[in-house]
Amino acid sequence: MTPPAPATPRGFGRLTLDVRQNLPPWKQAVFVGSSLILGLAISVAILAVAGIPPLTLVSELAGVLTAENLRGVLIQAAPLILVGLGASLAFRIGFWNLGIEGQMIFGGIFAAAISIYDIGPPATRLLLMGMAAALGGGLWVLLVVFLKLRFRVNEIIATLLLNYVAMYFLFHLLYGAWQDSKTAFPQSTPFRPFERLADIGYGVNSGLLIALAGVLAAGWLIHLSRIGFYTRFISANPKMAKVVGVPVQAATIWIIAISGACSGLAGFVNVASQEGRLTQSFANGYVFSGVLIAFLSRNDPIVVAIVGFLIAVLFITGQTLQVFYQIPFTMVQMIEAIIVIAVASSEFLIRHRIRWIR
């Protein structure tokens, strides 16, 4: 028998990958920064093809600085920061929570229920609605936690698909029992004035304060509290954490419940401010934004606030473009996707070195 001869590499050379041991933080920042710029450049190119000259884009972005647009950005930033917190808390312990929309929907439904069934005195009504929303979001994600811990169900699929269950349950309510009898639109009756988030000046509502309080609370939870200490061990080495006595299961359940509660609060902020009632679409598109914000901020609550604000700028600019240039909103989501891919590839370059071997 003659053994087949081993092939020799042809051509001039080949690419190889080495695993990097360590890269100084400033170099990492350079990689992330340049990929971000590359992602934005690609986005600008695509928008140019879609009929928006780059220069117009610059003036539109500058237009964000008008009082009217800035107000929109600040309102939009609140739910984005909250879903960013929700996603980053869950990601910190390796739970891929893609059910942000479902948790927002249940947050909205729980909050609306307080209004519709007229529970509690007007003075504490908003507080009660907020607590109910947090509870709703938390319970909806705990369903998946139970499935994962008890039956090892994959949380990525379970959380993602339960979004649809939540959405159709919302439709069931809005086309049924909770439909506004006056307009016959699939919406709930508008909330009473004391059930809406109050203005804190410049037309910006207190949703922003809720989001900023959430940032501080999550920052404390992750960086200063004992449970935050546990989460670092659970994500670094769960087997070891269990052996040295970290309450892995309890800490995991708590963090994920809080993650769901953040999304529930985002739902509450949306229904109690922008919409003022339960609508069909108040949670649309937030899964992706939440994941994006968590990813760009590397799951750090303080950075989430900054990134959440920048994504809000992107949203508002997108809305303007939508109105004036007939660009579909999916274009904004595509830009988000391009930025995620660009930053994800910078992660690869941070971990590996690509070399050309001759």
Added chain:
Amino acid sequence: MNAALQLAGIRKSFDGALALDGASFESRSGEVHALLGENGAGKSSLMNVAAGLYAPDAGSISINGAPISLNGPASARSHGIGMVHQHFKLVRPFTVAENVLLANPQPHFASGLRDIRDAIKKQVDALKFSIDPNRRIDTMTVAEQQQAEIVKVLVGGAKILILDEPTAVLTDAEAIGLLEIVQRLARSGTAVVLVTHKLQDVKRYADVVTIMRGGKTVATLDPRHSTAEELTELTVGQTSALPERTPHQGGETRLNVGALTYTRGDGRTMLNNTSFYVRAGEIYGIAGVSGNGQAELAEALIGAIEPSTGEIWVDGAGDISHAGQAKRREAAIAAIPADRYAYALAGSLPIQDNLAVAQIRSGRYGSIVRLDRAAMRRDAIAAVKEYDVQGVRSVKQKASLLSGGNAQKLVIAREFSREPEVVVAHSPSRGLDARACAAVHQRLIAARERGAAIVLISEDLDEILSLSDRIGVMTRGAIVAEFERPADRQAIGRAMVDHA
């Protein structure tokens, strides 16, 4: 006639620990050459040098009398050296043919796959194997996967076939079948090296046996002209004088393991009625050939796995075999696992966090709402100093930056800071240099003097003999024999292989 494969004066150390100390080995075409030795004797290391996986620090390798230098497994393959590892190197979702192709790249994929299939068929027929080149690896039994590995190596044109513990994963009938095939293969002109610790296999199937001990090759002889006792004696060596120390006080029973059983996910029973007890102020050594349930016993004791049945009774805490973490803490078990980065350290986290984590619940490092990082830092600096952990520039550096010995000292510093009543140590000196090893042993003896009950599970018989007050030999998931100090090394060696 020149040796097909000759290794001379091979030295290799890892992280300061000498694994091969001038080992020499010669294998001839047409012979089955057994390489016999205890775990850690250096068998696998020596063969990994031959297969191009380890670059030796010193020594020479020749093929058919011509010296060669190897710079990787591919260059070993091109010299006709093929190795079948204990843990198969197969891509599970691929077919046999695809795996063989991956190891033996062809210039064109489609025609290459066809040629490879033909080559596999020829080998399979010649060896009277039963595997189909188009079957996926993950649908095959372990024995069939092993056949695929052997075929893969032979299709690559190997003239020297190294089999690392090939029968460890097989049933008795499968093992006999394989060894007969291997013998036939040798008769047809291949040089076969059989790395093993099973005396029976050596006596029945090997033409020559080389015995390794402590990184050295101590003897090469004809197994048919030597008795099992002679081979055992050469394998385990002479009894060295045990260090003097105070006889243990024979305290109360602290730990009682009763009829522990554990069946792994794949259906293999790893613990089969394991029973023993350990008294206060006593080191109980568990000896045995690796893979006989020692790892699972250690995991059950430290709470990494839950045993199927049986009890782990600890003085003051009761049965903790299925206990939650609160009850385990009451039992105050210190865990020094074999795989430090699997069960003892979070490599990506700072040294001070790794030290603090075990006591964080006691409130020593701040309340639930506020961590006391200053206290963590203070204690970490003190522990690093007391336990002589080297290579620490800052207690905020990642634990994974420490060398093996220093990482182990870190684990011991944390586990002993709680004054444990029961210590479970599994191969605590694996991969450590002599100095670090001595430091670890000193800590274990100090814990014994303090009255702790210590379980020492180790595949290193010297470690067991020099530290233990009593020794249990573990085979197939059970303690099959017990010995009092000073124990007879030969008797333990026989107990280890007789029941295997």
